[in-house]
Amino acid sequence: MLPPLVRKTWRDDRRTTIGWTAGVGAFTAVYTGFYSQFQGAAELKQDALPQGMLDFLGIADMLSPAGYLQATVFSLIGPLLVLMCATTLAARTIARPEEDGGMELLLANPLSRKGFATQRLTAAATAITLVAVAPWIVLSILVPAIGIDVPLGNVAAACAGLVLLAWCFTGIAFLAGAVTGKRGTVLAVTGVIGVTTYMANALSNISDSVSGLKWVSPFYYFIGGDPLHDGWNPAHLLLLAGIGVTTAAAGVVLFDRRDVGV
Amino acid sequence: MTSDTAVLAEDLTKFYGPRRGIEELTLDVRAGEVMGFLGPNGAGKTTTIRLLLDFLRPTRGHARVLGMDSRRDKAALHRQIGYLPGELAFPGRETAEELLRFFGDARGGVPWTAVTGLAERLDLDLSRPVRAMSKGNKQKVGLVQAFMHRPALLILDEPTSGLDPLMQQEFLAMVREARDHGQTVFMSSHVLAEVQSTADRVAIVRDGRLAAVEKVETLGRRAVRSVEIHFADPVEAADFTGLPGVTQVEVTGPVLRCTVDGRLDPLIKAAARHEVIDLLSAEPDLEETFLSYYYTGEGTSDVAAAGA
Known part of the structure; x- marks a missing residue:
């Protein structure tokens, strides 16, 4: 039997989780489903966009099947949607109830502070994982069905990267909320880190002089190893998971040390 | 413990x-x-x-x-x-x-x-x-x-x-x-x-x-109560000011209004020298006691006694 607080958190997040899962899944399905029709358009788009722009957007080539998936699902909107959901749900673990007053009755549960924070995070992280896995499920069905010529193993590698990217930012967002208890701070911190590291990775693609920037970007570890062409990159994935787990653990420890609801 | x-x-x-x-x-x-x-x-x-x-x-x-x-x-x-x-x-x-x-x-x-x-x-x-x-x-x-x-x-x-x-x-x-x-x-x-x-x-x-x-x-026992006494004839405020525990003495003709902190006895003894028609005493109001703690700082000395 799962802890009551985990089930309660899932119940409270249910509508959000279902909505985001459906949205992310539909987004993936629509883009992937138009693969055959987009081939001509993709060619035009690729010709129209300067190479620098293509590099910035992380689009190696839109003509190859792997390039098409990367440009549509994995370059910008896919990760953006998943990270928005991750930030929203992570902000609900501690920061939102602390701001709207619901925290007192939640924290009055017979759990230690660490136990409370861990259960809240566990529930949110599983919901976020469900959302982040949606493209994986959709692509596992559609890629063979439509006949997109990308090995399913490579699709899995890219999709796993998306899940771990979500974990990475869930950890960061959770840490911000656990330390400050303020939803605005969670959104600001996660948003700023997300945008700057995305830019860092994007800029490192177009200019060799700043190519070192990519090493500080979770987005590089997510997609920079080109999993759709080259398959699994365990070191990159482990690093993403490591950032997520470390920030989450730091959040649990720091939440245990502060005043709540002041 | x-x-x-x-x-x-x-x-x-x-x-x-x-x-x-x-x-x-x-x-x-x-x-x-x-x-x-x-x-x-x-x-x-x-x-x-x-x-x-x-x-x-x-x-x-x-x-x-x-x-x-x-x-x-x-x-x-x-x-x-x-x-x-x-x-x-x-x-x-x-x-x-x-x-x-x-x-x-x-x-x-x-x-x-x-x-x-x-x-x-x-x-x-x-x-x-x-x-x-x-x-x-x-x-x-x-x-x-x-x-x-x-x-x-x-x-x-x-x-x-x-x-x-x-x-x-x-x-x-x-x-x-x-x-x-x-x-x-x-x-x-x-x-x-x-x-x-x-x-x-x-x-x-x-x-x-x-x-x-x-x-x-x-x-409750030490509560402040407000007392109103109606006499047959007009009285002097001076007869009642200075009685132990009696404050806020106010006399209008034959009517005395005051507040009493603690025992009522001194006031009653003083009033008995005149002809009393009516006596009204509002029930001890904890609210007032409480306010007296808050506003006057009285009661601080009770902490030691209460803690014992």
Whole structure:
């Protein structure tokens, strides 16, 4: 039997989780489903966009099947949607109830502070994982069905990267909320880190002089190893998971040390 | 610490940065008693309660609750506490029933009849979403979750706020029953009247410090009362000013109005020298006693006696 607080958190997040899962899944399905029709358009788009722009957007080539998936699902909107959901749900673990007053009755549960924070995070992280896995499920069905010529193993590698990217930012967002208890701070911190590291990775693609920037970007570890062409990159994935787990653990420890609801 | 002390706070101090929450608060609540915790808004009642519950960490001093350390033993301790927050907000969009089932499960299972019994007493409809409820009904949900698992210690922050008079009576009956079951009740209020009928002792905080701890009867006996005496003939104010305990003497023709702190005897003896037609004495009002603590600072000297 799962802890009551985990089930309660899932119940409270249910509508959000279902909505985001459906949205992310539909987004993936629509883009992937138009693969055959987009081939001509993709060619035009690729010709129209300067190479620098293509590099910035992380689009190696839109003509190859792997390039098409990367440009549509994995370059910008896919990760953006998943990270928005991750930030929203992570902000609900501690920061939102602390701001709207619901925290007192939640924290009055017979759990230690660490136990409370861990259960809240566990529930949110599983919901976020469900959302982040949606493209994986959709692509596992559609890629063979439509006949997109990308090995399913490579699709899995890219999709796993998306899940771990979500974990990475869930950890960061959770840490911000656990330390400050303020939803605005969670959104600001996660948003700023997300945008700057995305830019860092994007800029490192177009200019060799700043190519070192990519090493500080979770987005590089997510997609920079080109999993759709080259398959699994365990070191990159482990690093993403490591950032997520470390920030989450730091959040649990720091939440245990502060005043709540002041 | 012995098992007959439910709450023991020693030198409990909390500063929020430079702002004082409470300072050097030393207090014990005996097991099985109902203690009222009184003070004007902003005096530090909620801060004290949140320190006892380990939501806040003290700047100095420490608290032991039910013989346990608030922080280290939080999990075990909170299972035995029923807490009603002063500013009640409920997490989620559930119905009262779903929410109360969650609270029950989280505390290791509560017989559902205990919940429905309380809901019936308070005339609460459990099938409605808590978010859509009125303030009074939310307060009832808060009371049900605090009482439902028969906790050894009830910590209630402004428990009657939002309740209509009938429900306030029902609540006070619940508090008395809790005491009969051997439960300890620590309830804060800024209105004396609501603890007057149930509390065994009251602790009064003022400006973050403990001003007094007294038995309710003691508070009543030493209460300030207003007295009005009608005489057959006009009297002189001078006959009554300077009597022990008599203040605010006001004479209009044959009518004397004054306030008496303590025994009425000196005033009665002085009045007996004239022909008395009528005598009105307002029942000792704890509210006024309380205000006299707050405004005049009187009662500070009682802390030593009360702490003994």
